[in-house]
Amino acid sequence: MTIRLFPPLAVLAMTMLAIPPGLGAEPEWRHATALVGEPKYAEGFERLDYVNPNAPKGGTLNLSASDSFDTLNPIPAKGDLAVGLELVFETLMTSSEDEIAANYGLLAEAVRFPEDYSWVSYRLRENARWHDGEAVTAEDVVWSFEQTVAHNPQREFYYRHVVKAEKTGPREITFTFDEKNNKELPKIVGELLILPKHWWEDAEGEPRAIDETTLLPVMGSGPYRIANIRPGESMTYEKADDYWGKDLNVNVGRHNFDRVTYTYFGDRNVEFEAFKAGDVDFWRENEAKRWANSYDFPAATEGRIIREEPENLYRSSGVLVGFIPNLRREKFSDPRVRRALNYAYNFEEQNKNLFFGAYQRIDSFFYGTEFASSGLPEGKELEILESLRGQIPESVFTTPYENPVGGNERDVQANMRANLREAISLFREAGYELRDGRMVNAKTGEPFTFEILLNGAIIEKVALPYAENLKRIGVDVSVRVLSDSSQYQNRLRSRDFDMIYFGWSQSMSPGNEQAEYWGSGAADREGSANYGGIADPAIDQLVKQVAFAEDREMLIATVRALDRVLLAHHFVVPTYTLRNSRLAYWDHITHPEELPYYGLGFPDVWWFKGNE
Structure with a gap:
């Protein structure tokens, strides 16, 4: 899942860009950036290879969307944002769909950064205009960044390494970072939406509330x-x-x-x-x-x-989808309990009866990519994990991760009964026992119950059989379907749930967003993508190593190591996907x-x- 944010900037002289001290000669301006290899398209290229340059113009495209919307303001983490606003707003750079993690100039005509990636500068195109004809300015970029980090906690966390944003020339903006050699930072600040400062600050003399939802027809610079x-x-x-x-x-x-x-x-x-x-x-x-x-x-x-x-679409992305327990609830704190929950999920039966055999079971947090771990760790991956031995589950070194198999052609019911027996055994190890058909805490007698919260009814047919299997071992599970998407989003943001069905998309260049997904700093922050509340020092260390991987080989090894540790903690009951x-x-x-x-x-x- 790529996270789109907004940029900060830097102030300097009118005639030349000031280079931060100690960095030597000015870096050269570039038309593009790439995290993997070099950009495919050379400076001055005519068009992207996959477009039809003679495509006819005209007509109305009628599309549909689910649920509803109540805001057109992309900045605050409030309300349900309308779909399609990417047609209105633009970013400094834009990606191509025939490369991995390559960006080319859009609002910005050029970008430059030093060898240690401690800052990045963007130069705006002279002819870039808002829909009212006003020029897109460096002040707009700075203001967009400042408003975003001020009013959106998720964006603030994502841009936590940006310490200064300044106008550094008539059309130049510089972002300064608090750490060096993080190759992704220049790229991610170039991918954020830019909004018109003058439109939001001057509505007939009265400022519009950038921190609130709105249904006013917002203005952008897009097509x-x-x-x-x-x-x-x-x-x-x-x-x-x-x-x-x-x-x-x-x-x-x-x-x-x-x-x-x-x-x-x-x-x-x-x-x-x-x-x-x-x-x-x-x-x-x-x-x-x-x-x-x-x-x-x-x-x-x-x-x-x-x-x-x-x-x-799936050649450039991985995915993990499944049932996510809220680790902030004490009942889900024991990994043996979380592992037991997986033994109650019967993917094979659902794939046969509900999905016509079309799906595959997910067994990685980076499923479908070269970053997915398999077998036992070796080489660089093993070296990384050895440095954390004693801080991570020992099973990482001894036992490849495998999901329980819930059914087979010979005897589906027998296989599932064996899985449920294993689930009961794991609950027992975690301090629970069956009393009168109910799974209870052996010390307090408190029943183990929880609610699965769903955003709409489409996953209900998956959740209900799962809940029935858990009830067979005395775990009382209810499934609650919220038809109001905004109500679901509010509960998700405030962590008001026991278990949800959700997931994460992964790019082919994992980086800083991993801290948003699994980092301790995001665990208790409202609205973060760390839905389950993962907070583990070893995982934090691996996430940081991912961001600072020196080359592609080390990135792959580090992400696979991270994958193994996440899997070993059983943070999610993985379900299924289609590639x-x-x-x-x-x-x-x-x-x-x-x-x-x-x-x-x-x-x-x-x-x-x-x-x-």
């Missing part, structure tokens, strides 16, 4: 502006004909639709019916049963609906013959066929 808002129901974006960046090489062949509309649905099945009726143009299927059985309607059988299963997208779309929209290797290019490089 689209907000055309229509129906609060909680729909958002319409229309192309900005005077968009300043339409001829940039990174934008050739992109932004081909005149209008993009998102309609919100509170029920996923109703949303699918809208797609079948032609009211929605594009559908990403997330239900195996529906993908297998529900595409027999006329438009699909007649070929007017196109179905594809590309793996592109390809399931796409369905009406034949009046289309895409380049070759999608970008690491993405779908949607909707950026797609177009309306009726204009060909």
Whole structure:
């Protein structure tokens, strides 16, 4: 999961950039950055390889979204943000979808940093403009950063190493860091949204509240502006004909639709019916049963609906999804209890009966990537773990991680009974016992009960059988489905839950975000991505080593070591994933013959066929 934040800056003379003392000669300006190898596209390139430079322009793209929204302000951690705002706001740099962790100039035309990565400077494009025609300035960048870290705890933590942000020239901004040799820091400050200071600070003489939710049509600098808002129901974006960046090489062949509309649905099945009726143009299927059985309607059988299963999007990402216990609850503090919870989950039966055999069981926090650990540690990975021996579970050195197998073709029930017996044994080791069919604390007699909190009903069919299995060993589990997404988000942010079903996405260049996921500093911070509340000194040390890995080989070894330690603590009951997208779309929209290797290019490089 890449975390998008905002930038800080530095003040200097009008004629030249001041270089922090002791760093020697000024570094050269670059058009791009890459964390893996060198940027694919040389300075002055004409366009990205995967776009159609002659893609026709025009038409309206009708999309759908789930639940609702109540804010258009991306800064504070408040409310449910409307989808599609990336069409309105821009960042200093933008990524390409046929490379791993490579960024090219967008609002900024160039970037530079010293060999020790202790600071980074960005130079804005002279013609960059807001939708009202005002220039995008260095002051906007500084202000955006300052407001973000002031009003969003997650962003503040992510940018904790930025100690100074200054304007250092008419169009130059410098970020200074409190540590050296963290290669990712220059990149992540370039990926953050930039907002117009003058729009937020001058609404007919009265400032708008940047720290509050709003449904005002916010202004940006991107290829689209907000055309229509129906609060909680729909958002319409229309192309900005005077968009300043339409001829940039990174934008050739992109932004081909005149209008993009998102309609919100509170029920996923109703949303699918809208797609079948032609009211929605594009559908990403997330239900195996529906993908297998529900595409027999006329438009699909007649070929007017196109179905594809590309793996592109998953070539650049890993994932962990599952049931996450809240470690802040004393009942989940013992790893034997958490391990017992895994023995009650029967993936094999669900995959057969619910998922048509389409899914794979997740067995890594970096599943689907080269960072996933397997077997026993060796080489550099073993050296890293040996330095932490005594601080990490001994099983890391002796026992490869494996999920319990909940079923087999011969005797599913016998296999599951054996797993439940093992779960009871682990509970017993942790100080619990069965009394009158209930799992209770052997000393206090308190029953072991908890609630699984779900955001909507789609995972209910997964959670209910899991809860029933736990009840078979005396653990009283309830499943609560919240239909109001904002209520779920508020409980998630405030850690008001026993167990949730959630997960993390991982890029092919893990770095500073790992502290946000597993670091002690994020464990008790409201709104962080450390949902379970992991707080472990050895894990903190590994997270820091990931950020400072000197080369790709060491990065892989360190992340695999981190993966092993996380798995050995049984922080999550891993569930399942699919390593390809399931796409369905009406034949009046289309895409380049070759999608970008690491993405779908949607909707950026797609177009309306009726204009060909």
